[in-house]
Amino acid sequence: MRILVVTDAWLPQVNGVVRTLDTLRTELERTGHQVVMVTPDRFRSLPCPTYPEIRLALRPGAKLAAMIEAAQPCAIHVATEGPLGWAARRYCRRRKIPFTTAYHTKFPEYIKARFGVPLPLTYALMRRFHDSSSRVMVATQGIESELTGRGFRNIGRWSRGVDTELFRPRPEVRGENGPFAHLSRPVFLYVGRVAVEKNIEAFLALDLPGAKAVVGDGPQLDEMKRRFPEVHFAGARFGEDLARHYAAADVFVFPSRTDTFGLVLLEALASGLPVAAYPVPGPNDVIGDSPSGVLDQDLGKAARAALSIDPALCRAHALTFSWEACTRQFLDNLRPFETGVWQAAAE
CATH class of the missing domain: 3.40.50.2000 (Glycogen Phosphorylase B;)
Known part of the structure; x- marks a missing residue:
């Protein structure tokens, strides 16, 4: 055709x-x-x-x-x-x-x-x-x-x-040679546009243990850097470099309330990264009743609870999605x- x-x-x-x-x-x-x-x-x-x-x-x-x-x-x-x-x-x-x-x-x-x-x-x-x-x-x-x-x-x-060959668990990147080696553990990660519609401030303002990291670019990047200097902003990443950043974190935090799906959710799960998100369309449909993430109106509570999720469960759930x-x-x-x-x- x-x-x-x-x-x-x-x-x-x-x-x-x-x-x-x-x-x-x-x-x-x-x-x-x-x-x-x-x-x-x-x-x-x-x-x-x-x-x-x-x-x-x-x-x-x-x-x-x-x-x-x-x-x-x-x-x-x-x-x-x-x-x-x-x-x-x-x-x-x-x-x-x-x-x-x-x-x-x-x-x-x-x-x-x-x-x-x-x-x-x-x-x-x-x-x-x-x-x-x-x-x-x-x-x-x-x-x-x-x-x-x-x-x-x-x-x-x-x-x-999701490309489960590119996005996969990589234990080697969680050590001293990984992209977050200089950050305190656990590392809470956001990947996506740094823009008002992504509600990223709801993540950056959370009181969480360890460190927060952001991968992505967008119109709010400079503003967010000024307001949250303690956050690690890694900029836009692609291919293997992006996959390494996913695999080096501990929890993926998805603060958006307006996404129709959230492809980054699948990329995180395929990397063995549990998800914390609001119970809204997108996360509701991708995570659902799966044990691979925690959905809660209290995003900080969801992020802390997601730390206890077995990465193998996240990977298994991602494998049910194919291009x-x-x-x-x-x-x-x-x-x-x-x-x-x-x-x-x-x-």
Whole structure:
């Protein structure tokens, strides 16, 4: 199948959406499918207000239409609700071409946190974006229930996976040669964007034994460094280096209340790292009743309790998630809505 994916989130951005789409592309191509990515780097763009790492395509409509027609895809998937996503939606609606979408990010909550815009306004905009989608893909039952309650339709499941070869327990990095050798034990770790919507201050302000470490970059990084000088900020890390940082810690603390999944949860678990988080969508769905983490409205209590969890239980839980199964779900969501437009024209 030739699949065209339109996304406003793409490399060199570092976030769960980009990692998911990049891994999906690799898995699809590995199994013989052709993937055409329509991404901001192929257009004139400007930096997103308050988040300059994100580039927003400028007036992409005509060029995007030409890309779609040149690709003649069997299926079109619109991954994000940015300028490229809206342009792709408009193109498909005008030509009555079926397309699927995904709900990766709780933008209404993010926009409220940054600009104070009321949730009903932005959820109405999100409903409008997804209303013509043949299938709105979501990662968890929790997010599906939330969206259904807000009037979204045509929802289907598309879970996530984790690279259990890269992210694995590494006992050797917990000693004097590890990235946290200079820190007191236990080490409580956060990995992700340092941004207001991630609620990172709720973690950094906790009274915990040992030390806190943060891996990641973002618009709040300088502010958090000033306010919490005792915290070790390691910056953005990638590949083997990132995996070593996970494996060198003792507990993974996930303070976000607005994530639709939280891919970092799986990376931490695969590294043998127990999770402490709030009982909200994302952690509720990934951890659930598993003994691999502690979910509590008191995040400090959850973090301290997670210290007693056997790392082997965390690893075992992560092994139940695979990118192969994730990719099969994605394809199952696409197949009923293959366009047939260009195939019919060719005949």
